Amino acid sequence: MKPDEFRRVGHEVIDWIADYRERIETFPVLSPVAPGWVRDHLAPLPEQPEHGFDGLLHDLDTVVLPGTTHWQHPSFFAYFPSNASLPSVLGDLLSTGLGVQGMLWATSPAATELEQHLMAELAKAMALPDHFEGVIQDTASSAALVAVLTALHRHGDDWRNKGVRGDEVVYVSGQTHSSLAKATRIVGLGEDNLRSIEVDPDTLAMNADALAAQVARDRADGLRPILVCASIGTTSTGAVDPVEAIADLCAAEDLWLHVDAAWAGPAALLPEHRHLFAGVERADSFGANAHKWLLTAFDLSLYWTAHPDTLVQALTILPEYLRNDATESGAVVDFRDWQVPLGRRFRALKLWAVVRWYGLEGLRQHLRGHIALAEALEAKVEHSRDWLTAAPRSLALLTIRHRDGDQATRDALLRINASGEAYVTHTVVNGHFAIRVAIGSETTEARHVDALWNRLEA
Template identity: 45%
Template sequence: MQADEFRAHGHRLIEWIIDYHSRVESLPVESTVAPGEIAALLPEHPGEPDGFEALFADLDRVVVPGLTNWQHPGFFAWFPANTTYPAILAELVSAGLGVQGMSWATSPAVTEVETRMMDWMIDLLGLPDAFRSTSEAGGGVIQGSASEATLTSILAARWRATEGAVNIDSDTTRLVAYATSQAHSSVEKGLRIAGIGTDHLRVVPHDENFAMRPDALADLIAADRAAGLVPFWVCATVGTTNSLAIDPVRAVAEVARAEGVWLHVDAAMAGIATLCPELRWLNEGVELADSYGTNPHKWMGITFDCNLFYTADRISLLGALSILPEYLRTAAAEAGAVIDYRDWQVPLGRRFRALKLWFTLRTDGVAPAQAMIRDHVAWTQQLAEWVADDDRFEVLAPHPLNLLCLALRDGDEATAALISAANATGQVLFTRTVLDGRVVLRFSIGARTTRMADVRDGWALLQRLAS
């Protein structure tokens, strides 16, 4: 493909993307294809190139039918993965530049724009100054996902707990971590990858709101110390996947600090809500955390993937992840004049993810995201009132933000059948979870395109199907 073809095809693809967004509401929210159906439309082996026209046609013939349409206004499943036009354009620029930002020297702009964007987001989210790049020991980096942020925090905490002795001969068998049963699955995965293991994850009891009990955390830590073990890491969640439960970060942090345990705050979903100043109660106690992560690629409209990971202890982070072969040495880095973000993450290579934030903040600012967040929170409260007025249903968890967990009083089988029946219509998509043994329908209001009418229609559909 030459430049003139690229220009023509690029313009056409931009139009296709615009058309997709304009018609996504008319598509089923969830793909209806059977397993293997998409693969059957593709040759088993590569053949001769058949040109862009054939490829372009297959976007609609092969790809779109196999999509779950996350940008659909009836998408009430999991949590959102919103995208916006500025972020899409930034992804195009990043791909077009084709640079690799593993260190400052490999493209100074990649590093310095990212550092500035991480500091901008501290201002916009009301996060503590200890996370700023200009602070004595903190700083931030864009990770791919909250799972990567969680793993990175575990590795930094392991380094600090072992005083830097993390080579193959080091004894990490006594390290113990803590989280509730409501914490994200990435906690268990991260502990496996870090060599700690699931057996050394203590499940901290939660209260009636599905939030961590700090007294139970303190008791578990005391018991482990008495057994000769080394508590080293605890995860407090601000917005669990199951119910959007919010752990009492300040009280958990006080226990962690008293015991010398690293505290990671996983605010993947809910943290972005603090773009709205009235929701900054979600930041309560975060200034006591050793690390923190939240995802603009959920509720802010920054195209996946973009996790903001901050730490107040970059020495432990760099100690855990810095490896410096001769071919990566630079005078600027050795003088401490620059940041090499390869040492702040597990992979070596890095894309120019910061462009998505820069483009969005420079063109749209935060007002559209703030308005969307405020709408979604208000609509969730309205939905809760509707559910309370229908005695066939009950709400099973607090709902201060944009997720309502509800169930039929007739029992688990009825709730599970309702979820399946609603999703089968193609008009909406809900996901199920289990809260203290109860099957729950998660009504997650987070898609950028969702309107109050869509929420009302989704609830009306549930009422009809429950009749």
Template identity: 55%
Template sequence: MSDHMSPEEFRRHGKQVVDWIADYLAGIESYPVMSQVKPGEIRSALPSGPPERGEPFEAVLSDLGRILLPGITHWQHPGFFAYFPSNASGPAVLGDLLSSGLGVQGMLWVASPACTELETVVVDWLAELLDLPEHFRTNAKGGGVIQDSASSACLVALLAALHRASDGQVTSDGIKRRYTLYVSSQTHSSLEKAARIAGLGTSGVRVVDVDPRTLAMDPGHLRTLLAQDEAAGAVPAMVCATVGTTSTTAVDPVREIGEVCRERGLWLHVDAAYAGVAAVCPEFRWLNDGVAEYADSYSTDPHKWLLTNFDCAVLWTADRAPLLGALSILPEYLRNPATSAGSVVDYRNWQVPLGRRFRALKLWSVIRWYGAEGLRAHIRKGVGLAQELASWISADPGFEVHEPHPLGLVCFRPEWPGLAAAEADAATMRLLQLLNASGSVYMTHARIAGRVVLRLAIGGAATERRHVEQAWEQIRWELAALSTTLP
């Protein structure tokens, strides 16, 4: 097996792999949603060292099913309601396969012009589908780029913000002053990590109060913190407003936050990782309120809810100059006539790593297969099922639903009569453990006002109404069984 795989061998094994994936997806409901293995179980089943001689590919597929599959949590299972959806549709998988087969490393336009130019088209298509402003288009002052995740998008936005706030001094000399980043208690943890990577440190992250009911950022408290920090000699660099927070899908008031940012010339990044793609539907374009007028950068993840398998997060900027100023480096070995002429986009300057995959192929495949109509239908189905679930929970006196829940996530908790708050939280966590151990559903939790709530996120490509009904019945059954064991 020392020879390279021939085209004919690749054809034969490739068909086996596609058949394996098709069979897996067709029978995915037969598996427990959450992996049931214990820590170290998969590792102990694998050889401790690599093989000396090559093995047939059939042996790889055999071990995939025998050893690895029991250790897979099935994100495409219709009973997967944890975190947020991470769709892997057929067109996206095939687009990713084409990307792998071409083996393009698209760091420069000249390295594969089609890789760059398809990306510019696809991010413009998505901006049009989401009704984002014209200045986010690649033929305008700004432009879009596909990152690996919203975490990278936030880091890149922060680096661009620091470059602008320091007139380029941070880029050339490093952090010499105290720069600050503004988030809320509901902002994704990737912003704190970005601050650490960029050199601001955790102490440079300022946490803005939220509305206790909606959990949205309080613009008034933001203004107060900014004034305090400026008086203390700090240089505010960026505010991150979230459209669809991870815990509850809270939506920060982008317009009001943007007005505060404009008063001080402060960079506003809008993190719409989960919720942003819902704007393919006109009825959800209220999520974009204030983006056109105030956002310096904006990101959303097609790999969550828009049927495009991981990794595919799109970042747009209203003005690409600060971003390029922060990230552009041109060593001699990358010089070429097209780059030197300034007539092309080199996406290596729009991200942290040099190398980049041909991610645009899978997003292109998805948009072409589903069309705008199909994408809207997918989002509407998820939202409709979530609202129906919320109505069932609200009608049950044994539960409390967190409001609002405008998209595909519903947060709720059981009522535990006679239990103190800490005991009730412990009981809710026990209920979650029982549900996840059942194999039929997988859910996660959050804390709202210090209390534990259950999160049920709907939006999987395979999830139908019957799966949501089954989940609700399972929740009620496990609650009833657990209640009999409590004092």
């Protein structure tokens, strides 16, 4: 493809994306196709070049779109948002167009230094401590794995050469994201080395006293506690763990404290909600996803650590073919040592595009608007004869259940999702089936939330 061909076809692709976003509300939010439908409608790969995108765009319209669940739809209330704002789409295009591989400073100085600048500026805007140093991971799952690996290195006896001893213990709550369980498994520790601490039945936050008691029991049994994950905004209900109390324990017991704020983290941009982040300044690592609530196309996860040297020591491997003068000088950062994979995309460019387009104040308005919509929905639930909250509202996440019980709640969820007019998911709270309403799409307005409420009340 020559640059002039790219220009012509690129205009067609941009037009297709723009048209799709303009008509996104005409599609059912949840794809209605049966398993295998998409594959059955795809043609064999062409033997000869097509020299155009006409056929590909036709297949997008006739095969891909029917098989797509529309995450950018304003009535997408499932899981958490995955905002691919159009400025971030263009930023991603620029990153891909440059085609750099930023594993070393030397392989693209701009990729490294723009990321350093962006992470430092965001930390300042979110009132994070000055001693935090940041790096972009792909997802919060990778961030959790990096945290566990760094904790193992800090607490291990020659861990890099000998691996885990098998007596290391990681602590989560029953509400912690499953990525911590997976990370524990990946590093070679089994389920027996993961402790699920009880939560407060009202707030669903980790019980710090129960955590302290479990750590004491494990030490008495000759085990080695290494890491606690505290959550700010759990996936199930948005619960906020008592980070201050957990930080006290971690300081006393020399445990790595990882704070997972994958969804709620961007709310630190809002001064009125910074009380939720009390104690984060004492964490060893802190993660928040820009690809959930911060208008940035998947994947881009923000990860800060108070101990970058320990992280690099845990993950660095320097074969001869990666040696270069800049690295040897010690004057630069090579982000390959801050993550699990060697290669890395120029992800910072799409987040930079977002911040430049909206400005920090625009991002704050985006967050506040969703919180206000959730507050309005909460008020409707409080005055409803049929619905009640299953857990306290957390920012823009509301968890509700029907007064008539689990089956009535389940029936409402199935009815809404089958209609194609909205998409919600469920969780279980204190034994009760509940619906999660996660408000976060860039184009969601009061009319979309009101329409969802009318369907719930039907």
